[in-house]
Amino acid sequence: MSAVTTQTTARLAASLLAVFTLLSPAARAADAPGAKLFDEKRCYICHEMDKVSLGPPLKAIAARHAARRDVMTEVLAHKIVHGGGGTWGVVPMVPNQWVSLGEARMLSGWILGLK
Amino acid sequence: MRKGSVQILLLAVTLHLGLAHAAATLQGEVLDANGQPVAQAAVLYTRPAGAPGANVVTVFSDASGKFRFPEAYPEARRDSVQLSTRVLGYRLADVIRTAKPAAQGAETLQFTLLMAREDNQAAVAPASAWLNRLNRADKAAFVQDCIDCHQVPAIEQRNFAAAIADQHAADPAVARTESWKYIVKYMNYLSTWEFSRGSRSSGEKIDANAAYSVKNGDEVVKLMTTHFTDRLDRITGFQWGAPLLANARTAIWEYEIPHPNAVREAMLLGNPRQLWIADVSANRLFTVDIASGKRAVQEVPSDVLMSPHSMHRDHDGNLWVTPLFNSVVAYRNLATGQWKTWRLKTPDGKSPGIHDLSFGANHELLTDAKGRIWYSDIGNSAVGYFDPKDGAARIWTAPQVAARPGRIALYGLSMTRNRKEVWYSQLGNGMFGGFDIDRQQFIGPFQLPDRNAGPRRISIGDDDVLYMALYGTGQIAEFDTRTRKMIGIYDLPDTGSAPYTTTWDPVRKVVWIGTSNGDVIYRFDPRTKKCTVLPLPRDRAFLRMIDIDPKTGVLITSYANIVDIVQGPRMALIIDPGDEVYPERFGVNGNAPRVGVAK
Numbered sequence A: 001m002s003a004v005t006t007q008t009t010a011r012l013a014a015s016l017l018a019v020f021t022l023l024s025p026a027a028r029a030a031d032a033p034g035a036k037l038f039d040e041k042r043c044y045i046c047h048e049m050d051k052v053s054l055g056p057p058l059k060a061i062a063a064r065h066a067a068r069r070d071v072m073t074e075v076l077a078h079k080i081v082h083g084g085g086g087t088w089g090v091v092p093m094v095p096n097q098w099v100s101l102g103e104a105r106m107l108s109g110w111i112l113g114l115k
Numbered sequence B: 001m002r003k004g005s006v007q008i009l010l011l012a013v014t015l016h017l018g019l020a021h022a023a024a025t026l027q028g029e030v031l032d033a034n035g036q037p038v039a040q041a042a043v044l045y046t047r048p049a050g051a052p053g054a055n056v057v058t059v060f061s062d063a064s065g066k067f068r069f070p071e072a073y074p075e076a077r078r079d080s081v082q083l084s085t086r087v088l089g090y091r092l093a094d095v096i097r098t099a100k101p102a103a104q105g106a107e108t109l110q111f112t113l114l115m116a117r118e119d120n121q122a123a124v125a126p127a128s129a130w131l132n133r134l135n136r137a138d139k140a141a142f143v144q145d146c147i148d149c150h151q152v153p154a155i156e157q158r159n160f161a162a163a164i165a166d167q168h169a170a171d172p173a174v175a176r177t178e179s180w181k182y183i184v185k186y187m188n189y190l191s192t193w194e195f196s197r198g199s200r201s202s203g204e205k206i207d208a209n210a211a212y213s214v215k216n217g218d219e220v221v222k223l224m225t226t227h228f229t230d231r232l233d234r235i236t237g238f239q240w241g242a243p244l245l246a247n248a249r250t251a252i253w254e255y256e257i258p259h260p261n262a263v264r265e266a267m268l269l270g271n272p273r274q275l276w277i278a279d280v281s282a283n284r285l286f287t288v289d290i291a292s293g294k295r296a297v298q299e300v301p302s303d304v305l306m307s308p309h310s311m312h313r314d315h316d317g318n319l320w321v322t323p324l325f326n327s328v329v330a331y332r333n334l335a336t337g338q339w340k341t342w343r344l345k346t347p348d349g350k351s352p353g354i355h356d357l358s359f360g361a362n363h364e365l366l367t368d369a370k371g372r373i374w375y376s377d378i379g380n381s382a383v384g385y386f387d388p389k390d391g392a393a394r395i396w397t398a399p400q401v402a403a404r405p406g407r408i409a410l411y412g413l414s415m416t417r418n419r420k421e422v423w424y425s426q427l428g429n430g431m432f433g434g435f436d437i438d439r440q441q442f443i444g445p446f447q448l449p450d451r452n453a454g455p456r457r458i459s460i461g462d463d464d465v466l467y468m469a470l471y472g473t474g475q476i477a478e479f480d481t482r483t484r485k486m487i488g489i490y491d492l493p494d495t496g497s498a499p500y501t502t503t504w505d506p507v508r509k510v511v512w513i514g515t516s517n518g519d520v521i522y523r524f525d526p527r528t529k530k531c532t533v534l535p536l537p538r539d540r541a542f543l544r545m546i547d548i549d550p551k552t553g554v555l556i557t558s559y560a561n562i563v564d565i566v567q568g569p570r571m572a573l574i575i576d577p578g579d580e581v582y583p584e585r586f587g588v589n590g591n592a593p594r595v596g597v598a599k
Helices: A002-022 A023-030 A033-040 A056-083 A101-113 B003-019 B128-135 B135-146 B153-166 B174-197 B216-227
Strands: B023-030 B041-048 B056-060 B066-068 B084-086 B090-101 B108-119 B250-257 B263-269 B274-279 B284-289 B295-301 B310-311 B319-321 B326-332 B339-343 B352-358 B373-375 B384-385 B393-397 B410-415 B421-426 B431-436 B441-447 B455-460 B465-470 B477-482 B485-491 B500-505 B510-515 B520-527 B530-535 B555-560 B571-574
Touching: A023 B477, A033 A101, A056 A101, B023 B041, B056 B066, B084 B090, B084 B108, B128 B135, B135 B216, B153 B174, B174 B216, B263 B310, B263 B571, B274 B571, B310 B352, B310 B530, B319 B352, B326 B352, B352 B410, B373 B410, B384 B410, B410 B455, B421 B455, B465 B500, B465 B510, B477 B500
Parallel strands: B023 B108, B455 B500
Antiparallel strands: B023 B066, B041 B056, B041 B084, B056 B250, B090 B108, B250 B571, B263 B274, B263 B555, B274 B284, B274 B310, B284 B295, B310 B319, B319 B326, B326 B339, B352 B373, B373 B384, B384 B393, B410 B421, B421 B431, B431 B441, B455 B465, B465 B477, B477 B485, B500 B510, B510 B520, B520 B530, B555 B571
């Protein structure tokens, strides 16, 4: 394969990826490391993407904290690990000691990026 | 003692002390604020990571408050040794350290532990203490519903109670109801996840809403909402309920099992002796060399998820492993290291859900006269056999009784001395019964007074007396299988302790009872019908089967909170009750005399 062909192929792949990404935010979200952690750590027991379950919907959390995303990424990471309550109603969140703070940051960053 | 024995003993002592050249012995006394001795205080030495042997060693103070640890420890230095205590009504206020050189360069480190009175027992009282708020019937129902899998209220639930209170909701009652409902649903999910190991595909999710299927979930919520109205951070007046059996020679060695795991049961096997610990999360057992602490993984060769759950020792000291409710049985020859597995199927195509194999009075595997091994089948609520020679298997479904609702799951199993009968328990409906092997007929069944009695693991004594731990009602039942008569049903010292297992001790002639919710082991004496209590070194001491080392009489058991939301310890432990009844003395470094115990 020539250098030109390689470049063309790479551009085409990048374009296709961009189109795919633009057209399919759900697919993009599902492939993210945060989404994988969400499954692996069984967060789905209490949270759904856009429906109220035992806990608030992920997209509602993202919408509420969109304006303070940097700070809230850290705040929510700590809440994931240590639990807490009072934000969304009368039910506190359980702590998740098996989730490391690093993993929790990945989760909260992913959640706050959801649209 | 003969002269030769004395010489060997002296040689052993000399060798032992010689080898312990750089190690230090730990001893001291436990005193209250007035300088008076605190007797039967648990003193824990939590060893640093990498220290050879047990992770934590616990001893108890004598009547004069004196204690001494059983071995010498190479890592022990005067200023770095971490000692802690566990005594109802006290907290450790201060530690005074001194050291003096001993013979051959070894050190003796001396500790004075000063205790302060502490009315709030929240740091030491077991989860069961908090259940005294419930009446007997409610307590039995609650234990049956929740403590299958973890202690209640363990520290995690107590912290959650505080989180509910900290919200300062406009209507606290609504906040409690909604919050405990959430927890019950959440725990239902985790329980469904846990018990579907092996039957769900890799990566398969479970419908969280479908998991909330426990019919009495709302009743559990109501009990929690009614009785857990405070922060659950203060409790007073709890007592163990019977005399403690701990003395200055009692010792407990605890070995942590590396995460992640779902530890179930443990045994002490082989030469040199190792702890074998079952892990239901994979086709594996862990082994721990008790002297060095070296860990290894032993894979069970099975092409399906076997989930090792229960363990049985045969007369030759080899290991039999039964699964988490599937049909695979595994055997490990300890001398050759060879495994053999069977995947059972009955002639009519049923797969038994095996739980226990047939135990006899020595807590060893027994076969019938034809060499067949019997088992309890929790999946089909049946008893059955399999023939290790050709794998042939058969089951008989236990008779049902009307008006006895509840899970009919057939659970524990024991075999009579003549090997002609097996006896079983049914954990969910308060039933038990026997099976005549020659006639292929059930005996009974028999009803315990309370449907929520919850008989779990059972054992059989020298005279074919059956001992059943009644999980829900916190009792022990004593039933004569020869006369088919109940001898008696006795309250344990703490009826919220959720007794999971009984083990007949063929030398001491007593029954050891392991609890799930009480952080204790009871010793029941059938002659007096009384219990004594051994408090364990930590909370969330959710016990499984207790085995007894046939040579030294030490007890072997494990902490195994099932669901991972209640973190709890995952450990195997060896307990020397310190009564010196068995012919050989136990030591983690072999059978050398233990340091510091005058014999």
